Amino acid sequence: MSEPVILVATMVAKPGQEELVEKTLTAALPAVHAEPGCLVYELHRKAGTTGEFVMIEKWASQEALGAHMKGAALREIGIALAQALAGPPDMAFLDALPAGDRDAGAV
Template sequence: MTHPVVLVATMVAEPGQEELVERTLATAAPKVHAEPGCLRYALHRKTGTTGEFVMIEKWASQEALGAHMKGAAMREVGAALAQALAGPPDLVFLDAITAGDPVTGAV
């Protein structure tokens, strides 16, 4: 049985590049939403900051995530943000723990 994959990706913009990073990530979202296996791809900004962005992702499988990481949308994002981020994205993979209500207790 294939289990969904949850990923939290944090990206920090170089000073002065905040608008470019936000615009690039927001523009990519509809393309990523259309990718096979995309269950969630939601852009956030860390409260109180202008340049820390957090993408919360959920993929139907590791294979779907792998295809996404190699796909056209991510190639475009990588090219556009090559000089705009303070460093590589911080990727945190999460394993769900079943607790409480299966809908509200899971991402």
């Protein structure tokens, strides 16, 4: 059985595009949540900013993440935000180091 994949993706909206970015990402949440292998897909805004968005993701496997990356929801996000982001998303893959209480010590 493969290990879950944890990804933190940060997207920065161009000035004046913050609302479009937030609405687009929020609208995609139900479709992504329904994708096979989606364990966590949470949208956040960096505190103190209006245009820096952080998606915390947990996928059941690398294969599930790969399917998501090629899927309709992400394709639609890419099309909608092609001109709205200051640059490509910054993607950080994380290796879990669980400790303590399993529920409280891991995403």
